[in-house]
Amino acid sequence: xxxxxxxxxxxxxxxxxxxxxxxxxxxxxxxxxxxxxxxxxxxxxxxxxxxxxxxxxxxxxxxxxxxxxxxxxxxxxxxxxxxxxxxxxxxxxxxxxxxxxxxxxxxxxxxxxxxxxxxxxxxxxxxxxxxxxxxxxxxxxxxxxxxxxxxxxxxxxxxxxxxxxxxxxxxxxxxxxxxxxxxxxxxxxxxxxxxxxxxxxxxxxxxxxxxxxxxxxxxxxxxxxxxxxxxxxxxxxxxxxxxxxxxxxxxxxxxxxxxxxxxxxxxxxxxxxxxxxxxxxxxxxxxxxxxxxxxxxxxxxxxxxxxxxxxxxxxxxxxxxxxxxxxxxxxxxxxxxxxxxxxxxxxxxxxxxxxxxxxxxxxxxxxxxxxxxxxxxxxxxxxxxxxxxxxxxxxxxxxxxxxxxxxxxxxxxxxxxxxxxxxxxxxxxxxxxxxxxxxxxxxxxxxxxxxxxxxxxxxxxxxxxxxxxxxxxxxxxxxxxxxxxxxxxxxxxxxxxxxxxxxxxxxxxxxxxxxxxxxxxxxxxxxxxxxxxxxxxxxxxxxxxxxxxxxxxxxxxxxxxxxxxxxxxxxxxxxxxxxxxxxxxxxxxxxxx
Amino acid sequence: xxxxxxxxxxxxxxxxxxxxxxxxxxxxxxxxxxxxxxxxxxxxxxxxxxxxxxxxxxxxxxxxxxxxxxxxxxxxxxxxxxxxxxxxxxxxxxxxxxxxxxxxxxxxxxxxxxxxxxxxxxxxxxxxxxxxxxxxxxxxxxxxxxxxxxxxxxxxxxxxxxxxxxxxxxxxxxxxxx
Numbered sequence: 001x002x003x004x005x006x007x008x009x010x011x012x013x014x015x016x017x018x019x020x021x022x023x024x025x026x027x028x029x030x031x032x033x034x035x036x037x038x039x040x041x042x043x044x045x046x047x048x049x050x051x052x053x054x055x056x057x058x059x060x061x062x063x064x065x066x067x068x069x070x071x072x073x074x075x076x077x078x079x080x081x082x083x084x085x086x087x088x089x090x091x092x093x094x095x096x097x098x099x100x101x102x103x104x105x106x107x108x109x110x111x112x113x114x115x116x117x118x119x120x121x122x123x124x125x126x127x128x129x130x131x132x133x134x135x136x137x138x139x140x141x142x143x144x145x146x147x148x149x150x151x152x153x154x155x156x157x158x159x160x161x162x163x164x165x166x167x168x169x170x171x172x173x174x175x176x177x178x179x180x181x182x183x184x185x186x187x188x189x190x191x192x193x194x195x196x197x198x199x200x201x202x203x204x205x206x207x208x209x210x211x212x213x214x215x216x217x218x219x220x221x222x223x224x225x226x227x228x229x230x231x232x233x234x235x236x237x238x239x240x241x242x243x244x245x246x247x248x249x250x251x252x253x254x255x256x257x258x259x260x261x262x263x264x265x266x267x268x269x270x271x272x273x274x275x276x277x278x279x280x281x282x283x284x285x286x287x288x289x290x291x292x293x294x295x296x297x298x299x300x301x302x303x304x305x306x307x308x309x310x311x312x313x314x315x316x317x318x319x320x321x322x323x324x325x326x327x328x329x330x331x332x333x334x335x336x337x338x339x340x341x342x343x344x345x346x347x348x349x350x351x352x353x354x355x356x357x358x359x360x361x362x363x364x365x366x367x368x369x370x371x372x373x374x375x376x377x378x379x380x381x382x383x384x385x386x387x388x389x390x391x392x393x394x395x396x397x398x399x400x401x402x403x404x405x406x407x408x409x410x411x412x413x414x415x416x417x418x419x420x421x422x423x424x425x426x427x428x429x430x431x432x433x434x435x436x437x438x439x440x441x442x443x444x445x446x447x448x449x450x451x452x453x454x455x456x457x458x459x460x461x462x463x464x465x466x467x468x469x470x471x472x473x474x475x476x477x478x479x480x481x482x483x484x485x486x487x488x489x490x491x492x493x494x495x496x497x498x499x500x501x502x503x504x505x506x507x508x509x510x511x512x513x514x515x516x517x518x519x520x521x522x523x524x525x526x527x528x529x530x531x532x533x534x535x536x537x538x539x540x541x542x543x544x545x546x547x548x549x550x551x552x553x554x555x556x557x558x559x560x561x562x563x564x565x566x567x568x569x570x571x572x573x574x575x576x577x578x579x580x581x582x583x584x585x586x587x588x589x590x591x592x593x
Numbered sequence: 594x595x596x597x598x599x600x601x602x603x604x605x606x607x608x609x610x611x612x613x614x615x616x617x618x619x620x621x622x623x624x625x626x627x628x629x630x631x632x633x634x635x636x637x638x639x640x641x642x643x644x645x646x647x648x649x650x651x652x653x654x655x656x657x658x659x660x661x662x663x664x665x666x667x668x669x670x671x672x673x674x675x676x677x678x679x680x681x682x683x684x685x686x687x688x689x690x691x692x693x694x695x696x697x698x699x700x701x702x703x704x705x706x707x708x709x710x711x712x713x714x715x716x717x718x719x720x721x722x723x724x725x726x727x728x729x730x731x732x733x734x735x736x737x738x739x740x741x742x743x744x745x746x747x748x749x750x751x752x753x754x755x756x757x758x759x760x761x762x763x764x765x766x767x768x769x770x771x
Binding site: 165168170 | 655663
């Protein structure tokens with residue numbers, strides 16, 4: 001332990017603690033920019049400078065460890081002047097069109113400039129070169145806003161294992177971007193948007209498509225319907241001043257009605273549908289492997305997370321046969337809406353405009369995949385992130401906090417608790433196990449409160465085993481079998497699992513992969529900033545959603561049962577294959593020739 | 594002294610075929626694949642083989658060393674001695690380090706730009722010269738200094754540059770200088 005004095009306040013902290021953390025313990029706030037808790041501490045931006053008694057130079061508190069007896073001052077004239085100069089120099093090359101910037105309300109550079117008391121631009125000079133990258137459906141880059149903090153580089157390489165972004169060139173000409181500063185579509189980018197989620201400024205943001213939705217809503221010939229992903233209801237409130245983890249499903253539905261959508265559906269309905277299809281697919285693969293003794297490409301991986309799909313297509317094309325062929329819930333909903341629902345309401349598929357509200361930027365790219373058009377037109381027309389929905393609610397003049405609790409439409413808004421937990425890491429697996437176990441054994445899922453503890457929480461890779469003692473006659477071959485499952489979130493963790501499998505170190509039957517740390521509740525389109533505390537709060541809200549339901553298993557969803565009876569037939573049937581399943585494309589991680 | 598052409602001894606021989614170049618590159622990649630810090634030597638040797646780093650070579654190295662393409666490009670664009678554009682027969686580097694700058698390096702550079710009709714980083718139409726700037730050869734006492742290939746020329750004056758270039762202007766003039 002080390003005794004440290006910070007601004008006269010004595011604290012005792014573990015050896016190796018940084019001054020920044022020690023100051024936090026002492027209740028002293030030090031401004032930061034490049035620092036990102038649990039992700040990056042590199043001392044690059046020099047905002048967090050402090051004065052250490054006896055040291056000649058100011059030190060970057062985010063990387064400087066304390067030593068016993070150290071006396072630190074965070075608020076001296078020298079520190080204040082240094083921080084202010086650092087910010088002034090950053091502002092001098094920053095493309096500061098703040099009034100029209102996507103980040104004008106939550107820009108960290110602006111906030112820190114305000115905090116350190118910058119009142120004028122003392123330095124006028126050459127500005128960073130503005131290059132706009134609009135090459136992907138998901139993301140927008142503006143190189144002139146970048147302050148070179150490298151948060152995006154760290155998250156893209158160290159957390160996601162993708163490294164689409166890297167500093168190019170040097171000195172004043174440095175640009176953080178894809179190889180040779182070409183556009184994002186020239187490199188293997190999975191469009192997860194974690195870069196934009198951690199960007200302190202407006203250098204990388206989601207592709208804002210709000211105006212496309214307003215245009216559709218203003219078109220009298222369009223029947224405009226919306227679906228909302230399970231993760232939105234646990235995060236949207238943060239955009240309106242609620243603490244992380246506030247459940248706002250009812251207000252969200254009311255807001256969507258006030259905006260003017262003709263139908264408000266729940267992606268959760270399609271999540272329950274996914275479990276029916278994916279669970280059956282898993283059991284079918286197990287049967288193929290165990291009874292027919294044929295290659296069944298086990299383990300099977302979940303396929304709900306489009307960033308993960310692209311990751312597998314780029315980096316592990318030989319694993320593609322292991323991915324479930326199920327479309328994601330978003331696309332399943334779109335396909336059902338533009339076929340079955342269209343017929344029911346007497347509309348042509350092309351007259352229906354399907355909007356998705358997703359916690360995700362990769363969903364924007366997924367909706368644009370050419371094969372996602374089961375009805376002959378796109379399953380989903382526009383995907384908005386949680387952040388865009390919040391802006392749309394503001395633009396509509398809706399006072400979110402005073403909205404009444406609304407309810408989703410029936411039947412496409414009906415779902416179970418199993419669908420809620422699609423929002424967080426471990427949830428899809430738990431939902432699948434709840435259903436698969438009951439189908440196979442005919443008995444109640446034997447876990448306390450239906451939760452599979454070992455796959456909960458934020459550990460990067462989680463494992464569980466479920467032993468099947470008794471079975472119904474149809475699944476006799478599984479009697480006594482133990483099903484091994486794994487859960488990974490963050491693509492870097494997915495990589496670890498795949499490499500273990502490829503080395504033959506592990507044998508799993510079923511693996512859930514979610515692209516973003518924490519799962520969809522930590523998606524690239526969620527309110528900023530998402531740290532682990534926020535992730536935990538959102539996950540707790542999602543579990544609360546699940547636990548407050550009467551129905552908590554996908555196969556118990558009456559609306560899904562009715563859809564099979566009326567329209568689809570049975571899971572993996574002909575209609576399902578046509579509408580709800582898809583295929584994948586191997587993509588070179590580096591194009592050659 | 595630096596050398597930006599590690600394989601320059603091969604310049605007097607017949608140019609190697611693309612297949613031969615690729616074979617030699619693959620040998621180098623295999624040699625450095627498991628070595629930490631292997632990327633920069635591989636890039637240096639590849640530039641020696643090809644004269645510059647064509648994009649397809651960069652992509653091949655990225656795959657061969659299993660290093661992300663954006664990272665490899667980041668390293669290449671960080672170092673001014675790596676070039677992704679074909680370079681002329683002779684490299685002219687004008688030092689703009691502090692000593693050379695204050696003793697007229699900038700005027701020498703302008704004179705080269707005018708004489709060769711190219712900007713910094715460009716190559717003359719006849720593929721004979723590429724003009725670059727450098728930051729100190731460690732020859733500050735001789736400022737302003739330039740190099741042509743591996744020859745250092747000292748106390749260069751703008752009026753002298755035609756004379757310097759004349760040494761290299763003969764077709765087939767030795768790349769390694771007199």
